[in-house]
Each structure stands twice: as structure tokens, then as C-alpha cells.
Amino acid sequence: ADYNWTFQTSETAGEPGFVNKQKWATSVGVLSGGRIAIEILPIGSVVPHTDTLDAVGAGILQGHLTDPSYFSGKDPAFAMMGNLVGAWSDPFELLGFMESGGGNELYAELVEPYGVHFIGAAATEPEAFVSRVPIRTVADLKGVKLRAPEGMVFEIFSKAGAAPVSLPGSEIFSALDKGVVDAADNTVFATNQALGMNDIAHYPLYPGFHSLPMIDISMNKEIWNGLPEDLKAILSASVKQFSFNHIYSVRQLDAAAVALAKANPEIEIINWSGDERTKFRRIAQQEWQNWASRSEMTQRYYDTVTAYLSGRNLL
Amino acid sequence: MGLSSLGVEYGSYILVAAIFLLLLTGQPLAWVTGLVALVFTFGWFGGMALPLVTARIFGFITEYSLVAIPMFILMAALLDRSGIAKSLFSGMRILAGRLPGGVAVQTLIVAILLAAMSGVIGGEIVLLGILALPQMLRLGYDRNLSIGVVVAGGSLGTMMPPSIVLIIYGLVASVSIADLFLAAITPALMLLGFYVAYVLYICWRNPELGPPMSDEEMAQESIGSALRSLAAPLFIVLVVLGSIYGGIASITEAAAMGVLAVLLISLARRELTFKMLQDSLVHTLETCGMIIWIGIAAAVLVGVYNLMGGNRFVADAILGINAPPVVIIMVMMLILLVLGMFLDWIGIALLTLPIFVPIVIQLGYDPIWFGILFAVNMQVSYLTPPFGPAAFYLKSVAPKEITLKHIYTALLPFIALQLTVLAIILFFPPIATWAIN
Amino acid sequence: MAKVAEIIAKVEDADAEIRTGFDRVIAGSTKILAWTIFAAFVITVVEVVARYVLNSPTFWAHESTTFLIAATFLIGGPIALARDKHIRVRMFYDGVSPARRRLLDIFNSVLALVFFGGLAFAGWIMVSKSWFSPIGELRLEGTGTSWNPPTPALLKMLVLICVSIMFVQTLLHLIAAIRRDVSAPADTAGEK
Ligand code: NA
Ligand code: NA
Numbered sequence: 001a002d003y004n005w006t007f008q009t010s011e012t013a014g015e016p017g018f019v020n021k022q023k024w025a026t027s028v029g030v031l032s033g034g035r036i037a038i039e040i041l042p043i044g045s046v047v048p049h050t051d052t053l054d055a056v057g058a059g060i061l062q063g064h065l066t067d068p069s070y071f072s073g074k075d076p077a078f079a080m081m082g083n084l085v086g087a088w089s090d091p092f093e094l095l096g097f098m099e100s101g102g103g104n105e106l107y108a109e110l111v112e113p114y115g116v117h118f119i120g121a122a123a124t125e126p127e128a129f130v131s132r133v134p135i136r137t138v139a140d141l142k143g144v145k146l147r148a149p150e151g152m153v154f155e156i157f158s159k160a161g162a163a164p165v166s167l168p169g170s171e172i173f174s175a176l177d178k179g180v181v182d183a184a185d186n187t188v189f190a191t192n193q194a195l196g197m198n199d200i201a202h203y204p205l206y207p208g209f210h211s212l213p214m215i216d217i218s219m220n221k222e223i224w225n226g227l228p229e230d231l232k233a234i235l236s237a238s239v240k241q242f243s244f245n246h247i248y249s250v251r252q253l254d255a256a257a258v259a260l261a262k263a264n265p266e267i268e269i270i271n272w273s274g275d276e277r278t279k280f281r282r283i284a285q286q287e288w289q290n291w292a293s294r295s296e297m298t299q300r301y302y303d304t305v306t307a308y309l310s311g312r313n314l315l
Numbered sequence: 316m317g318l319s320s321l322g323v324e325y326g327s328y329i330l331v332a333a334i335f336l337l338l339l340t341g342q343p344l345a346w347v348t349g350l351v352a353l354v355f356t357f358g359w360f361g362g363m364a365l366p367l368v369t370a371r372i373f374g375f376i377t378e379y380s381l382v383a384i385p386m387f388i389l390m391a392a393l394l395d396r397s398g399i400a401k402s403l404f405s406g407m408r409i410l411a412g413r414l415p416g417g418v419a420v421q422t423l424i425v426a427i428l429l430a431a432m433s434g435v436i437g438g439e440i441v442l443l444g445i446l447a448l449p450q451m452l453r454l455g456y457d458r459n460l461s462i463g464v465v466v467a468g469g470s471l472g473t474m475m476p477p478s479i480v481l482i483i484y485g486l487v488a489s490v491s492i493a494d495l496f497l498a499a500i501t502p503a504l505m506l507l508g509f510y511v512a513y514v515l516y517i518c519w520r521n522p523e524l525g526p527p528m529s530d531e532e533m534a535q536e537s538i539g540s541a542l543r544s545l546a547a548p549l550f551i552v553l554v555v556l557g558s559i560y561g562g563i564a565s566i567t568e569a570a571a572m573g574v575l576a577v578l579l580i581s582l583a584r585r586e587l588t589f590k591m592l593q594d595s596l597v598h599t600l601e602t603c604g605m606i607i608w609i610g611i612a613a614a615v616l617v618g619v620y621n622l623m624g625g626n627r628f629v630a631d632a633i634l635g636i637n638a639p640p641v642v643i644i645m646v647m648m649l650i651l652l653v654l655g656m657f658l659d660w661i662g663i664a665l666l667t668l669p670i671f672v673p674i675v676i677q678l679g680y681d682p683i684w685f686g687i688l689f690a691v692n693m694q695v696s697y698l699t700p701p702f703g704p705a706a707f708y709l710k711s712v713a714p715k716e717i718t719l720k721h722i723y724t725a726l727l728p729f730i731a732l733q734l735t736v737l738a739i740i741l742f743f744p745p746i747a748t749w750a751i752n
Numbered sequence: 753m754a755k756v757a758e759i760i761a762k763v764e765d766a767d768a769e770i771r772t773g774f775d776r777v778i779a780g781s782t783k784i785l786a787w788t789i790f791a792a793f794v795i796t797v798v799e800v801v802a803r804y805v806l807n808s809p810t811f812w813a814h815e816s817t818t819f820l821i822a823a824t825f826l827i828g829g830p831i832a833l834a835r836d837k838h839i840r841v842r843m844f845y846d847g848v849s850p851a852r853r854r855l856l857d858i859f860n861s862v863l864a865l866v867f868f869g870g871l872a873f874a875g876w877i878m879v880s881k882s883w884f885s886p887i888g889e890l891r892l893e894g895t896g897t898s899w900n901p902p903t904p905a906l907l908k909m910l911v912l913i914c915v916s917i918m919f920v921q922t923l924l925h926l927i928a929a930i931r932r933d934v935s936a937p938a939d940t941a942g943e944k
Contacts, residue, residue: 050374194489341841341845373908376822563804
């Protein structure tokens with residue numbers, strides 16, 4: 001191939017996201033008539049997941065397909081744009097905001113100084129919630145010890161009355177199993193089911209309500225700028241196609257996993273009502289406001305996203 | 316730039332050869348591995364890629380599960396200095412009585428308890444190395460036998476649940492971690508059983524290897540006081556296991572709870588002093604420095620090898636084999652064994668599992684079964700030279716006159732036992748999978 | 753049983769092979785730096801009690817512990833180097849004559865200097881990216897949580913500091929090895 005690139009992802013090799021990203025790389029190869037060959041690597045293969053932005057900017061990696069929240073330590077705007085907790089219940093809402101609400105432009109502007117070109121956004125299904133105790137309403141969150149990761153999730157669950165716990169991903173399973181925590185923010189339903197999470201914590205919340213991370217597909221700016229126009233167009237179009245394929249594939253996997261979970265009489269899948277989701281979103285919005293004041297970029301993002309959400313009558 | 320023109324195949328050979336040659340000069344192992352990784356990064360990709368090296372250092376040290384290692388080492392240092400350890404082993408000897416090799420068997424039982432208390436190894440081997448090794452030598456046990464028991468037993472932590480190796484495997488392969496835990500118990504106990512049987516057999520053949528007590532000695536000791544000497548260690552074990560299985564603490568936090576238990580007991584026994592605590596902390600810091608930098612260097616090597624396309628090279632090598640499925644699994648085991656000579660398990664997992672697991676599933680095998688094979692294989696990798704983390708852990712605390720060569724020699728029979736168990740599980744999968752069906 | 757502790761302390765002191773004055777300073781600092789481990793231990797216990805007994809987990813324990821232990825691991829490098837405790841294969845090294853061993857020491861020190869020099873260069877780039885924004889403003893990289901402590905920036909700086917210290921340590925070992933008089937092997941370091 002004329003271009004041989006290595007892109008690192010933010011998933012382990014078994015996750016649906018990783019498999020779909022590999023398929024994207026294959027499609028780029030086909031669409032470009034073999035002129036581009038992309039090697040997709042799992043999380044942590046070359047650099048830690050928090051360092052891919054620098055690595056892509058420096059040209060160590062040529063690109064990444066990742067969750068922007070991992071760069072929150074560099075700029076709080078990454079936390080907001082990566083996963084605006086509680087904002088989205090459907091990936092197409094997030095994609096709609098990115099495409100037509102001003103999200104793409106803001107995010108491209110955010111990563112540009114790092115020497116990175118933003119090709120496009122994708123999204124996954126809202127992450128499911130694993131729980132040992134039934135949580136049917138916002139009020140039920142009171143006092144629940146729940147594992148929450150980096151970003152704004154921690155504060156929002158605090159505000160909602162829960163007792164968030166910091167735990168690394170590798171400790172979630174044992175902690176849930178033994179009751180160190182009551183609930184955990186983990187990944188999509190299908191993966192949780194495969195890992196056996198729902199077999200030890202019988203009250204998964206699905207479809208999720210709190211976390212819907214954006215997937216950032218970017219590459220080294222210098223390499224991008226040097227590409228012929230047709231290859232640029234192929235990359236952009238293939239990313240859009242990927243965003244659809246990924247959602248459909250996760251929905252299919254989730255549906256199969258839900259059927260499996262339903263076959264187990266011990267598991268009860270809880271689905272929050274629209275009212276509870278809105279209640280949670282209002283609590284979350286207070287925390288968005290706190291984050292908004294952290295920098296000029298976070299304020300601009302906050303204004304843009306709330307304008308979009310109220311235009312969609314979702315606030 | 317020069318090196319990349321070698322291609323990944325010859326690059327791989329030269330990389331391995333360079334590590335071997337440089338090791339012979341007496342250069343610290345961590346610097347050898349790190350330097351080779353650095354030279355390959357620079358030579359293959361140029362100067363702009365060098366930050367990869369320090370990024371991986373940062374990534375490695377901030378791995379939360381490693382927090383358990385200093386806690387276990389601190390626990391060991393405190394136990395040792397407080398005299399709890401000495402009375403434990405004196406008590407164990409009395410209870411072992413006239414059974415040749417009895418204390419070694421008891422040490423293995425302590426080891427499996429420790430294994431159920433932690434998710435990573437390192438701490439446990441250091442703990443046994445500080446506690447059991449000098450005591451067994453003091454009691455006249457054979458040096459090789461004592462070393463082997465400590466290292467092989469201490470490595471069981473990653474087979475016995477809660478094991479971080481199995482959790483990482485579950486995450487990579489997207490299979491049930493609970494099933495992996497269940498499936499691992501029989502093979503872990505089987506390894507333990509093989510070690511115990513081996514110790515009993517060679518000590519029965521030649522009681523001098525694990526001298527039992529004489530009648531006169533027996534007459535002097537009381538079983539009651541021996542049992543009392545077990546109370547303190549038992550309390551510590553209960554605190555750690557209780558924290559994990561009672562839902563009080565995470566696996567990593569439980570190690571700190573163990574430190575708390577040791578401190579409380581030393582306080583009660585009026586053995587706790589400022590100096591003792593400080594000495595234990597100093598010892599912990601030095602030991603961590605020794606063992607963590609080896610891991611750091613291995614992590615750097617994996618990063619650059621992945622970027623060189625090493626993973627693709629390995630995948631192609633496997634897919635290129637035209638053989639029955641079981642042979643492909645055996646080739647995978649062989650690759651894991653060879654990599655186990657050079658890398659630590661995290662590196663091997665990052666390098667191979669993304670390639671192996673999809674192939675295993677495609678061949679129609681149970682990924683849980685393969686996970687157990689992987690875990691047993693990693694047991695072997697802890698022990699094999701030249702990069703045997705378990706040997707390094709022991710070396711970091713063993714008496715000065717015990718060299719790496721002594722350790723590796725002592726480990727040979729135990730490696731053979733591990734390979735036997737590996738083969739048994741490979742050819743009789745139900746040994747692992749019966750528990751989940 | 754204070755006796756056991758004293759004996760162990762004595763044995764370990766005798767073990768140490770401190771080669772230069774700089775190494776002595778580094779090794780001496782251990783008595784203070786080692787308390788980071790104790791701090792991590794106390795914080796972990798506080799978190800367990802706060803969560804299990806009081807049902808109010810902290811937001812700071814996990815990140816503080818990770819930071820303290822990561823820092824401990826890093827400074828363990830220079831400290832183990834000061835006491836010549838890094839693990840090596842001594843089969844050949846111990847077998848050769850004092851003159852050959854001096855040559856090996858010089859060769860190894862030069863290679864180690866290349867290693868630490870390379871690490872320092874890479875560390876410098878990593879630090880500049882974590883201490884300054886792409887437009888050059890001072891902005892310490894944090895963990896990205898709501899608390900957002902600047903521990904990643906501090907640890908990356910500590911990587912640079914530790915590899916630089918090891919560079920200097922090795923440089924001094926190199927000078928010592930070049931100056932070493934091999935005609936009187938009894939007082940060469942590393943023999944026992
Ligand atoms: Na274990
Ligand atoms: Na090995």
C-alpha cells in the first residue's frame with residue numbers, strides 16, 4: 001500500500017467496538033483500492049490509552065479511534081465533549097448534534113493544536129449499568145455504592161445521592177461479586193453479559209441513561225494534509241459509514257444478550273422511564289454548568305450543546 | 316533509517332539475541348531490556364518515536380493493581396522483623412513432626428492461602444522468600460527444595476482466584492470472569508497437589524532433604540505452644556481473606572488490610588517500634604525498585620515490538636501452519652513458553668491474546684479452557700530463565716550467597732511439574748471445564 | 753524480639769555496596785522517602801473504613817494511592833542503583849579477573865549512560881507536553897476527574913528526575929571504574 005498506518009483503539013480485542021473498528025480498517029483498504037492499509041491495535045498496545053493524543057500528534061501512531069474522555073486531564077473540554085453524562089439516551093441524538101449542532105466543528109478545533117486532524121465522530125449504544133440492587137428511579141440511587149470512572153460521572157452521581165467509588169476496571173468484577181460496591185458503570189450490555197457481570201449483579205439497567213461516549217476517529221494532521229483529495233473523501237465517508245455500522249452491530253449484540261439475560265429468571269432488566277431520565281438529566285445539567293466555567297472552550301461547548309438539546313425539547 | 320529495513324522477522328531474532336548477549340555482561344537486566352527497546356525504537360522509527368518509551372513507563376507505574384505488591388512486601392518485612400514469622404515456622408516444624416519434608420508441605424499450604432489472598436504475584440514470593448526460605452534453611456532443609464517450594468508455591472497467586480491474569484484474560488477475550496475463576500480452581504489445586512507429592516516423594520527417598528524432628532526434640536516441644544504460634548498468622552490470613560470474601564475491600568485494598576493486621580499484632584506483642592517500621596519501609600522501597608524496573612523495561616519492549624508489527628508477525632506465523640487444530644493450540648503454547656522466557660505476563664497478554672483468542676474460538680475450542688491453559692503457561696513463565704520474574708522476586712530478598720543460577724537450577728523439577736499439568740489440561744479439557752458445565 | 757529486627761538491619765546494611773558519595777546521599781534519603789508507602793497504606797485503610805463502615809467512600813483515596821505508589825516505584829530505581837541491588841546475571845561477571853571486570857564495568861556504564869540519556873531526552877518531551885498546553889501556556893496535566901489533581905504531570909516530571917539521577921549515578925560509577933586500581937583487587941567494589 002502507499003500508506004501503511006497504525007491506529008490504536010480504546011478497547012480490548014474481544015469487545016465489539018474493536019471488531020467493528022477492524023472492519024472499518026478493512027473497508028478503508030477496499031474503498032481506497034488498496035492504497036491505504038491500516039493496522040488496528042487494542043488498548044495499551046503501543047502507548048497507554050491516555051497518551052494516544054500525544055502519540056498521534058507526534059506521528060508515533062498515525063491515528064486513533066478512542067474515547068475523548070481519556071484526555072480530560074489535558075483539558076476539561078475533552079471530558080464534556082467525550083461523554084456529557086446524562087445528555088444522550090440515543091447515539092443518533094449525539095451524532096445529530098455532532099453533524100448539525102456544531103459538535104464536529106468544536107471538537108476539530110479542540111484537537112487541532114495537538115497536531116491531530118479530526119476525521120469524524122461515531123457513537124456507541126448508551127452504556128448499561130450493572131447493579132446488585134434494583135434501581136428504578138433517581139431516588140433509588142440514594143446511598144448506593146457505585147463504581148464510577150474518570151470525568152464528570154462521579155460528581156453527578158454524588159449529586160443524585162449515590163456514593164460513588166473509584167475502582168480500576170480490572171477490580172470491578174470482584175468488587176461487585178463480593179459486594180464491595182453495589183453497582184458499576186461499565187460498558188455496553190452485550191459485553192457485560194458476556195463477562196458474566198449480570199450473573200453476579202441481577203438488576204442491570206438497560207437501555208442505559210447516564211453514559212454515551214463519543215468515539216473520536218482522528219489522525220496525524222501532517223499526514224492528513226499530505227493526502228490526495230480522493231483519499232480524504234474516502235476516509236471521511238468511511239467514518240460516517242462506520243458510525244452507522246457500529247450502532248447497528250451493538251444493537252444486534254445487545255438484543256441477543258438481552259434475550260439471554262431474560263432467559264435467566266434471576267435477572268431483572270430495569271428500564272428507566274422518560275421522566276426519570278429527564279430528572280437525572282436536570283441533575284447532570286448542574287454539573288455541566290460547573291464544568292462549563294472551567295475554560296473558554298468548555299463554556300462554548302456548554303452553550304452549543306444546551307441550545308441543541310433545548311431545540312430538541314430534551315432539557 | 317536503518318533497523319526497519321531488517322523486517323520484523325529478522326528484527327525479532329536480533330532483538331532476542333541482543334538481550335541474551337548483553338545479559339551475559341552482568342549489566343542489570345532492567346537496563347538490558349530497556350536499552351534494547353530504546354535502540355529499536357530509535358533505530359526503527361527515528362527520534363520522534365522516543366516518547367513512546369517514557370509513555371510506557373508512566374503507563375506501567377500507574378497500574379492500580381500493582382499497589383498490592385508493596386503492601387505484600389511490607390507485610391512480609393514486618394512479619395519478619397516482629398518475630399511472628401520465626402515462631403510460625405518453629406510451630407509448623409513441631410506440627411510436621413516426624414514427616415520428612417513436612418515443613419515444605421506446610422509452606423506450600425501457606426502459599427495456596429496467600430494465593431487466595433491476592434491477584435498478582437510478587438508480593439507473595441517475597442513474603443515466602445523472607446519468611447519461609449531462611450527458616451527452612453535453618454531447619455536443615457535442602458536449599459534447592461526450599462527455593463523451589465517458595466517460588467513455585469508463591470507463583471500460584473495468579474492461578475488461584477482472585478487472579479488478575481484471569482481477569483485481564485476475561486476482559487480481552489470477553490468471557491465470563493466468574494467461569495474463569497471456577498475453572499481455575501481444579502488446575503491450581505492440581506499444581507499444588509503435584510508440588511506436595513513431589514516434595515513428599517523425594518523426602519521419603521532421602522529424608523536428609525527435609526529432615527524430620529528427632530525423638531528427643533519431639534519430647535521437648537509441646538503441641539499446645541506450637542498451635543499458639545499459629546494464632547497470629549491465622550488472624551492475618553483471616554483479615555485478608557475476610558476483607559475480600561466479606562465484600563469489605565477490593566483485592567488490592569485487602570493487601571493493605573493485611574498490613575494493618577500485622578501492625579496490630581506486633582503492637583499487641585509489644586514488638587512494634589519506630590525503627591522496625593522504618594526499616595521495613597526502607598526494605599520495601601528498595602525491593603520495589605528492583606522488581607518494578609524490570610517490569611517497566613519489559614513493558615517498553617512490548618510497546619515497541621507491537622509498533623514494529625510483532626503481533627502481525629506472530630499471527631501470520633500461526634495462520635501459516637497447515638495442521639490439525641490441536642497442533643495449532645500446541646504451537647500457541649510453545650510460543651507462549653518462548654515469550655515467557657523474555658517477557659512478563661502482562662506483556663505476553665498484550666502481545667498474544669488479541670491474536671490467539673479469535674483463532675481459538677474459530678477453531679471451535681472453549682475460550683475458558685484456553686484461558687486456563689494461558690494461566691498455567693504464565694505459571695511456567697514466572698519460573699523460566701532468563702527472564703523469570705518469580706526468580707527475581709526471590710533473588711531480591713534471598714540470602715546473598717543464593718545466586719540466580721542456584722534459583723533457576725532449583726526450579727527445573729517444578730517447571731517439569733507445571734509442564735505436566737499443562738499437558739494434562741491440554742489433552743483432558745474437562746479438568747478445567749467440569750466446574751462450569 | 754527487637755533482637756531479630758536489629759540482626760536483620762545489620763545484615764542488610766552489610767549487604768549494601770555503596771560506591772560513591774552521591775550514592776550514599778541517595779541511599780540515605782530512603783529513610784524519609786520510604787514513608788510514601790506508609791502514607792499509601794494509611795489512605796487505603798481510611799478508604800476501606802469510610803466506604804464499609806461510614807458508607808461514604810472518598811473521592812481522593814484511589815488517585816492518591818496510585819500516585820504515591822507510582823512515585824515509590826520510580827524512586828526505587830535510583831535507590832536500588834545506589835545500593836547496587838538491580839538484578840543481573842553474574843555468571844561471567846563474577847568469574848573474570850579484576851582487570852576484565854573493570855573493562856566490563858566501563859562497558860556497562862557507557863551502555864547504561866546511553867539508556868538513561870535516551871530516557872531523559874524522551875522524558876523531557878513527555879514532560880513538556882504534560883506541563884504546557886499546545887500553545888505554550890503552563891498547564892499541568894491532571895487525572896481528568898472532577899478533583900483533577902495534577903499527579904500525571906508530577907509523575908512524568910518524576911520520571912525525568914529519576915532517570916537523570918540514574919544518569920549521574922552511572923556517570924560517577926564510570927569515573928570510579930576508570931580510576932579503579934585493578935592491581936589491588938581486594939578493595940574493588942562488588943566483590944565478596
Ligand atoms: Na490469587
Ligand atoms: Na520466564
